[in-house]
Amino acid sequence: MPRVYLDNAATTKIFPEALDAMMNAYSEFGNPSSVHREGQSARKALEEARDSIASCLNCDSTELYFTSSGTESDNWAIRCAGKNGKHIITSSIEHPAVLRACEEMEKDGCRVTYLPVDNAGRVAVSDLENAFAQDTSLVSIMMANNEIGTIQNIAELARSTHANGALFHTDSVQAVGSIPVDFRALDVDLLSFSAHKFHGPKGVGGLVVRKGVDLTSFIVGGSQEFRHRAGTENVPGIIGMAKALELATESMEQASSRIRDLSDLLRNEIKKVCPQVLFHGNESYTHPGIVNLYVPGMEGEKTLLLLDVKGFACSGGAACSSKDSIVSHVLTAIGASTEEAKNSLRISIGADNTEEEIISFVSAFSSILRESLSGRK
Ligand code: PLP
Numbered sequence: 001m002p003r004v005y006l007d008n009a010a011t012t013k014i015f016p017e018a019l020d021a022m023m024n025a026y027s028e029f030g031n032p033s034s035v036h037r038e039g040q041s042a043r044k045a046l047e048e049a050r051d052s053i054a055s056c057l058n059c060d061s062t063e064l065y066f067t068s069s070g071t072e073s074d075n076w077a078i079r080c081a082g083k084n085g086k087h088i089i090t091s092s093i094e095h096p097a098v099l100r101a102c103e104e105m106e107k108d109g110c111r112v113t114y115l116p117v118d119n120a121g122r123v124a125v126s127d128l129e130n131a132f133a134q135d136t137s138l139v140s141i142m143m144a145n146n147e148i149g150t151i152q153n154i155a156e157l158a159r160s161t162h163a164n165g166a167l168f169h170t171d172s173v174q175a176v177g178s179i180p181v182d183f184r185a186l187d188v189d190l191l192s193f194s195a196h197k198f199h200g201p202k203g204v205g206g207l208v209v210r211k212g213v214d215l216t217s218f219i220v221g222g223s224q225e226f227r228h229r230a231g232t233e234n235v236p237g238i239i240g241m242a243k244a245l246e247l248a249t250e251s252m253e254q255a256s257s258r259i260r261d262l263s264d265l266l267r268n269e270i271k272k273v274c275p276q277v278l279f280h281g282n283e284s285y286t287h288p289g290i291v292n293l294y295v296p297g298m299e300g301e302k303t304l305l306l307l308d309v310k311g312f313a314c315s316g317g318a319a320c321s322s323k324d325s326i327v328s329h330v331l332t333a334i335g336a337s338t339e340e341a342k343n344s345l346r347i348s349i350g351a352d353n354t355e356e357e358i359i360s361f362v363s364a365f366s367s368i369l370r371e372s373l374s375g376r377k
Contacts (some may be wrong), residue, residue, distance in 0.1 A: 004357045006314040008067060009146050009174060009290055015199040015244050022240035031234055033224060042235050049242035056249045057176070057191070059183040059208045059375040065225045066206050066238050070173035070194030073099040073207040076218035076229075077169040077190040078102060078140055082110060083216075085137025085166070089113045091123050092333040093150070094142055098171055099329075115141075119335045120282035121150030131366050132164040139168050147330040147346060148281040149290030151179065158188045159226045165211060173197055173205070177248035178256065178287060189213050195237065199351075200244030204237035206321045251325035255351045260288040262349045266358050267291060273366040280331060280344065289349040294320035294336070297373050303365075306372075325346075 001012050005013070030038030032046045035177055047061070051197060054061040067073045080103035082088045092114045102112045113131045115123050121142055139161040144151050158168040169190035177198020182190055185302075189215070194205035207230075209215050221230030270277050270293065280292040300316045307314060331341035347361070 001311055001360075003311045003313065003359060004353075006312060006347045006349060006357075006361060008351065009149075009197075009287075009346065010315055011196045011202065011350035012199045012350055013352065014196075014201060014240070015247050017247060018200050018240040018244040019317055020242040022236040025236035025239040028207055029067055030173035030236075032235060033222065034358040045239055046233055046235055046320040049238045051081045053206065053241040056184050056245045057181060057208060058185070060211060062226065062266055063183075063208050063211055065209060065229050066204065067229060068205065068231075068234070069105055070095075070171070070192050070197070070205045072218070073192035073194070073205050074098050074169075074171050074173075075101045076103060076207055076215070077192060077249065077337060078138070080211070080218050081167050081169060081190060082109075084140045085110075085111070085362060086135040087111045087137065088132045089115060089128065089131050089136060089139045089166075090186075090301060091115045091117060091141050091152075092139065093117055093145055093147075093330045094120055095146055095171055095173070095324075097173075098142070117150075117333050120285070121148050121280075121330070121334050122282075123157065125153070126158055126322060128157055128160055129164070132166070136164065136166045139166055140171065141168075142173075143181070144172070144287045144290075145281075145330060146174045146180065147290075147328060148292045148334065149174075150281050151175070151285045154188060158186060162187070171232055174196060174290075177245060178252070178289065180252065183208050183210075186367070190215070192304055194246060195241035198244050198248040201237045204234050204241050206241075213266055251351070256288045259349050259351065259353075262353055262358050263291050264348070265355060266347060266362065269359065269362040270365070272361060278340070280334060280336065290348045291333075291349070293347070294340045294344040295369060298343050298345075298369060299372060302372065303332050303343075303345060303356075303368055306368045307361075307364060310368070312361050312364055314361075315348070316344070 032043040049068040050061045054064050074097035082105050096144045115127050153201035154170050161168040167189040170188050173194045176193035189210045196202040219230050304316050312351050329339045
């Protein structure tokens with residue numbers, strides 16, 4: 001039986017059209033900073049890609065900077081926008097790309113407030129309002145959580161931040177390409193995204209910086225990216241990213257409703273075979289494809305390995321931390337016990353998945369669970 005990929009929050013399969021666009025771009029070798037014809041042809045392709053991505057995100061092309069990843073974009077926003085003051089506010093369920101960058105700021109003498117979340121993973125605006133200090137420079141709150149899928153009310157959090165005189169950054173890596181992201185309507189100052197989460201290539205992302213925000217460079221060297229991010233641009237990667245985002249944006253409404261139906265099917269079928277299942281988060285404001293669950297007595301890592309042997313790829317939590325972190329900080333923050341935070345399973349559904357795959361996953365999952373739970377008696 002062909003393998004079933006249910007780990008789309010870790011990464012997605014590249015769209016064939018994006019791969020084609022990249023392959024064509026690889027045969028052009030000009031450096032976009034060169035003045036000759038080869039260079040100018042690469043420059044033209046790069047700027048077309050910038051225009052296309054800017055139009056999908058509803059920002060100005062001059063506000064869009066290309067980076068090597070979502071991680072770099074997050075680091076840039078935190079390290080450079082954060083240093084205008086002595087205090088940063090973030091949430092306790094951010095991705096390590098934000099949390100580790102905040103820790104570095106703490107080493108440099110900055111105070112960081114880690115806001116709590118409710119049991120569905122939401123930040124309360126009142127908690128944010130209470131956290132501001134005279135010297136708060138930056139608030140960074142993710143749009144969609146990578147482990148439990150919780151979607152925050154970013155526009156409201158940004159409004160409160162501006163009323164308190166600080167800048168607002170949102171890590172939108174799990175949101176862009178999956179749910180509508182309108183930079184202008186959200187009225188945020190900084191927004192990070194990454195191509196491999198929306199069927200684009202790995203190793204390329206971007207940071208949108210609102211016009212008028214004076215962000216210093218994080219990577220220094222040449223004068224690329226309007227003198228703000230040094231390093232020769234990854235032209236094929238950027239072209240692949242633009243193609244992927246165009247396609248993801250075009251098909252978003254249809255794809256997300258299909259994906260949400262598959263997530264509902266998964267929840268309902270699992271409830272039938274395993275009524276004691278616990279789903280983390282709240283379905284009414286969750287990323288359409290992220291389902292995070294726990295069954296009392298389930299051993300997370302063992303279940304994952306057995307699912308892999310049976311042909312199903314899913315995850316025990318954040319893919320980036322699957323090797324070094326056993327207890328999920330996100331699940332702990334929503335009030336899960338250590339047992340739950342160690343043993344939960346994340347299934348993340350994508351546009352390619354089918355009902356048959358979900359049904360066969362539930363059948364494999366329930367047989368693994370039955371065997372392991374009876375073996376433990
Ligand atoms: N932020 C979130 C919410 C993510 O899920 C990820 C990747 O999993 C990142 C940041 C890092 O993005 P990248 O893999 O492009 O470095």
